[in-house]
Amino acid sequence: GENVEQHPSTLSVQEGDSAVIKCTYSDSASNYFPWYKQELGKRPQLIIDIRSNVGEKKDQRIAVTLNKTAKHFSLHITETQPEDSAVYFCAASPGQMDSSYKLIFGSGTRLLVRP
Amino acid sequence: KAGVTQTPRYLIKTRGQQVTLSCSPISGHRSVSWYQQTPGQGLQFLFEYFSETQRNKGNFPGRFSGRQFSNSRSEMNVSTLELGDSALYLCASSFYRGETQYFGPGTRLLVL
Numbered sequence: 001g002e003n004v005e006q007h008p009s010t011l012s013v014q015e016g017d018s019a020v021i022k023c024t025y026s027d028s029a030s031n032y033f034p035w036y037k038q039e040l041g042k043r044p045q046l047i048i049d050i051r052s053n054v055g056e057k058k059d060q061r062i063a064v065t066l067n068k069t070a071k072h073f074s075l076h077i078t079e080t081q082p083e084d085s086a087v088y089f090c091a092a093s094p095g096q097m098d099s100s101y102k103l104i105f106g107s108g109t110r111l112l113v114r115p
Numbered sequence: 116k117a118g119v120t121q122t123p124r125y126l127i128k129t130r131g132q133q134v135t136l137s138c139s140p141i142s143g144h145r146s147v148s149w150y151q152q153t154p155g156q157g158l159q160f161l162f163e164y165f166s167e168t169q170r171n172k173g174n175f176p177g178r179f180s181g182r183q184f185s186n187s188r189s190e191m192n193v194s195t196l197e198l199g200d201s202a203l204y205l206c207a208s209s210f211y212r213g214e215t216q217y218f219g220p221g222t223r224l225l226v227l
Contacts, residue, residue, distance in 0.1 A: 034215065043219060103148070105150075106157075
C-alpha cells in the first residue's frame, strides 16, 4: 500500500550546522510533497512544499529536493537555529484532480539544535 | 484571515461513549480533511470532505464518521469509544482538493 518512510527519527546538530531529513515514497502517482514542522503542543505548520514538475525549491534557509525516479525527497535546513528545534514531517499525495487525494505522512524527525 | 479552528480543544470520555468534534475551515476553503495523531501510529488520514461529500476515507473502522455542511464546516463522530481512540484529532482545510492544507490546533481526546 501507500507508504512514506522518513529518516532519521532523531537528529541533533550544533547551531549553525546544516540538517538533512530524507523521505522515500512508494506510490509512483504521488506528485505533491509538503513538509510540516510541529512544535510541542502546537499544530503542524507547513514550511515548504514541492510539486513533481519541480526538482528543487528554496525559501531562505530551507530547501527541498525531489528525485521522482528514485522516489526520494529531502528537506535541507542551513544555518540552523535553536528555534528550528521541532518535529518535522514529510508527506506525499497524489495531488490535485485525483479521486484518492490525501496526505500520507512519514513518521517524523525530531530535530534538536544545540546552542 | 482567521486560521482553522477546532472545538473542543480537550475532551475526556469513557469507553463506549460517543464523541463529536467540530472543525471550521479558513474562510473560502472548501476542502476539509481529518487526521488522527498518536505517538505510536503518527499522523494517519481519516477522511476528506469537499462540497458536502466524503471524497476519500482512510483505513479506520466504521465507528469513525463525518460530515460537511454547506458552509464547509465539518464534524467527525466516533461512536463506541475504545481506549485506543485516545489521540490528537487534527483537521486541515484547503481552498480546493489537492491544494496546500492548513491545520487546526487539534482536539485532544482521552478515553478512560
